Amino acid sequence: MTWHEVTIAGYLLVVGGIVVLQLLATRTAVPVPSFGELLSRAMRSRTGRVGVLVAWAWIGLHFFAR
């Protein structure tokens, strides 16, 4: 296995973890919050809401802006 494949496998593992946690939250009775509930919690205060929105803006900047 090359380092390229190992690196991609790491990303896939993280994506898999996110999918599993979301499924546990929405399809089972396991006490795991959904991603939406986490966002709501983070956005309860003005500071948290601005932080989440800035993180969203940063994604756009990172991939498209100079």
Next chain:
Amino acid sequence: MSRAVPGPEDRHTQNRDTDSAGKATGCAEAVVTPPRPAGRAVAALAGLRAPVVWILLAIAFFTSISGKPVDGALMLIVAVGLAWDAGRRALRHPGAGEAPAPARTDRTPGRRRRFAVIALLAGAVIYAGLVGSFTRYSWPATAGIIGLGTVVVLIGWHAPVRARPDGRLPLAGTLAWVVVIVAGCLWELSALLQQPSLTADSYAHPTLSTLTDPLLAASPGRAAVLLAWVAFGWYLVKR
């Protein structure tokens, strides 16, 4: 602290529009003394207690050293502004949380609402198609992203905080999310640090940006990703 000249609060309590207990009866908002320079510094320092500010400062640092000074400068501006704003609010209402706005009731008639949704969808598609037609990292693309990002962040900054259920999230489940998200960030960071330099891609240790290069190389791919980005932003604004 005593003052020889009455401040705005003192004048407010002497106003005939206040009752005997000093409560405002004729004003919608309390009069606030403009902060002095030392007060502003204290406000900014108090705002540094917000973890979000430190996260934004870290993003600003790593973005700047990886060859994206515009991103870094914008993140730094927002982090400082957020620290100052959070500190100012904390000093103005010490120990008190922000009063949430009442739950929203959507009174827009169904037809108008449908029209608004269609107009927003059309606007999002036009935006994605237009900005996606520009080359990545070009100035027109940069202006399009900064413009929409600024509008959305300002909406979030100035809108009233919404009332939300007060229940606590399950600790173990929340920790599981934190572990996965932090692991993802560290994996990306380790790939970034194993590149030949912070601005040169590595085939052996690709970052997410490197992996998405083929998708974002052509205009349709850029437009599709931009549409998803706009949709996620709309989802966040509505929360």
